[in-house]
Amino acid sequence: xxxxxxxxxxxxxxxxxxxxxxxxxxxxxxxxxxxxxxxxxxxxxxxxxxxxxxxxxxxxxxxxxxxxxxxxxxxxxxxxxxxxxxxxxxxxxxxxxxxxxxxxxxxxxxxxxxxxxxxxxxxxxxxxxxxxxxxxxxxxxxxxxxxxxxxxxxxxxxxxxxxxxxxxxxxxxxxxxxxxxxxxxxxxxxxxxxxxxxxxxxxxxxxxxxxxxxxxxxxxxxxxxxxxxxxxxxxxxxxxxxxxxxxxxxxxxxxxxxxxxxxxxxxxxxxxxxxxxxxxxxxxxxxxxxxxxxxxxxxxxxxxxxxxxxxxxxxxxxx
Ligand code: ADP
Ligand code: F6P
Numbered sequence: 001x002x003x004x005x006x007x008x009x010x011x012x013x014x015x016x017x018x019x020x021x022x023x024x025x026x027x028x029x030x031x032x033x034x035x036x037x038x039x040x041x042x043x044x045x046x047x048x049x050x051x052x053x054x055x056x057x058x059x060x061x062x063x064x065x066x067x068x069x070x071x072x073x074x075x076x077x078x079x080x081x082x083x084x085x086x087x088x089x090x091x092x093x094x095x096x097x098x099x100x101x102x103x104x105x106x107x108x109x110x111x112x113x114x115x116x117x118x119x120x121x122x123x124x125x126x127x128x129x130x131x132x133x134x135x136x137x138x139x140x141x142x143x144x145x146x147x148x149x150x151x152x153x154x155x156x157x158x159x160x161x162x163x164x165x166x167x168x169x170x171x172x173x174x175x176x177x178x179x180x181x182x183x184x185x186x187x188x189x190x191x192x193x194x195x196x197x198x199x200x201x202x203x204x205x206x207x208x209x210x211x212x213x214x215x216x217x218x219x220x221x222x223x224x225x226x227x228x229x230x231x232x233x234x235x236x237x238x239x240x241x242x243x244x245x246x247x248x249x250x251x252x253x254x255x256x257x258x259x260x261x262x263x264x265x266x267x268x269x270x271x272x273x274x275x276x277x278x279x280x281x282x283x284x285x286x287x288x289x290x291x292x293x294x295x296x297x298x299x300x301x302x303x304x305x306x307x308x309x310x311x312x313x314x315x316x317x318x319x
Contacts, residue, residue, distance in 0.1 A: 003033045004096030004119075004276050005049060005089060008066040009040035009073075009105035012253060013125045013139025015261035016066040016100055021057035022269025023098055028054055030277060035094055039069045040101070041076035041108060047088040061262060064142070064254045070101075076108050079115060086116035095119060096276045100138070102126035103301060110282055110297045119281035121272045122297060127253055130174035132303035133295050134286025138268065141260035143170070143252045144180045150248055151185035151218060162215035164206065164243040166232060170252050171222040175307055177252070178222035183315045188217035190315050191231075193224035194307040199231055203238035210239060267292050 006023050008016050020036075027034040036056065038048035060067055075081045089097065096119040099109045109120040124131050127143035147169050158165040167187075171177045175192025182190035188206075191197055206217060221228060228245045235243050257265065268285045271292045275283050283294045 002031070003035070003092065003094045004098065005035040005037050005094050006068070006098040006100070007037035007040050007044060008068045008070045008125065009099055009101035009108070010070065011102065011126055012064075012066050012070050013127050013137070014064040014142035014253075014255055014257040015138040015265040016125050017057075017060040017063045018257055018262045018265035019100055019123060019125065019138060019269045020066070020068060021061055022266045023273055024052050024057045025054055026270045026273040027276075030273060032273075032277070035092060036068050039071040039073075040105070041073040041085070042071040043069075044085045044088060045073065045075060045081055047091070049088060049092060049094070062256050064256055066100075079111070082108075082112050082115055086112070086118055089118060096121070096281075098123065098272050098276065100125040102128070102137070103131060106284055106297050106301060110301075113281050119276065119279065120297075121275045121280070121294075122284035123268045123272050124284065124286060127177065128171055128174050129176040130171075130305050131286070131300070132305040133284065133300035134288065134293075136260075136264060136287055138261055138264055139253075139257070140176065141264075142255055142258045143177055144184070145258050146252050146255055147177060147181035147220075147248060148185050150246065150251075151181060151187065151220070154246060155216075155218060158218070158244070159216045161242070164216065164235065164239075164241050165218045166221055166228055166243055166245045167218065168221045168223065168228050168245065168247045170248070172224040174305055175222040175225065178220045178225070179307065179311055179315065182220040183311060183318070185218065185220070186318075187220045187315075188319045189219040190312070191219065191221045191225040192307055192312070193222055195312060197225075199226075199234050200238070203235045206235060206241065207239045210241060
């Protein structure tokens with residue numbers, strides 16, 4: 001395996017650039033040619049493929065986003081489109097593809113490899129941390145730190161005004177951003193999609209606490225765990241308190257990657273190139289108990305991500 005390509009796909013995540021840098025530098029140092037593909041599978045389909053060198057990845061380790069850009073490409077779900085896309089790689093004699101993305105990107109990569117014989121290796125890049133086979137995905141740590149910055153600022157003003165802060169964070173089906181930022185930001189309530197909650201009970205708790213003198217609190221709400229306006233109405237009605245909603249949105253997806261994400265990016269990138277050189281396909285890279293691992297894509301995707309119940313219970317105890 002001497003020539004391979006790299007793309008970023010799905011939602012961008014801080015650390016993707018640091019990981020592209022690691023893949024490119026490691027490939028070149030191992031005597032390989034490496035090619036970049038613009039805008040994920042969309043660029044693969046269009047044939048936007050260009051050779052990269054060590055200079056192509058200068059001055060990007062600290063930048064959020066992805067220099068290769070990313071896209072959602074629905075036509076890649078069509079086998080005929082994937083076949084045509086493989087021809088674009090063959091024109092350059094490219095035999096392998098590194099995909100940095102989430103579960104959708106990995107599924108596309110698996111089909112692509114099975115149908116075309118092009119070797120694929122996946123690197124988990126998503127702020128959601130929603131892949132069960134790995135403890136962490138690239139971008140999660142930075143996103144949680146951004147949420148923490150926001151919670152700290154919100155606390156200052158909410159406490160001064162005896163208000164309640166409802167902070168809505170990303171995570172449609174996975175509550176990890178809410179859980180980790182809630183624990184580390186000292187949130188009083190953490191609402192995640194995986195665990196049902198009773199909003200009337202929460203409102204009642206807040207009311208009792210207010211009567212005892214605790215006049216301000218922070219609630220972290222994951223995107224998929226309920227409607228912020230409905231929650232606000234119930235809490236205000238039952239407690240008489242003033243509640244302010246803050247939706248952090250895409251602010252969580254940007255920014256300079258944290259130390260953890262840069263380290264993960266370097267370790268994932270180097271391992272992905274090793275796997276390419278070994279001539280393996282359909283592997284995804286991950287981290288388990290601080291060891292870099294690789295696993296078959298199908299096996300990895302079959303695992304169901306669950307919330308860390310121990311951490312969730314600990315959060316409740318500390319609040
Ligand atoms: P993520 O990789 O972050 O989960 P998406 O689910 O949007 O993000 O997937 C990214 C891209 O991967 C899609 O735009 C599409 O090009 C490709 N993809 C997703 N699911 C499939 C599938 N079932 N078959 C082929 N390609 C897919
Ligand atoms: O998968 C990452 C993510 O940021 C999710 O947390 C969020 O639900 C979604 O992407 C938002 O996607 P888009 O940027 O396409 O609106």
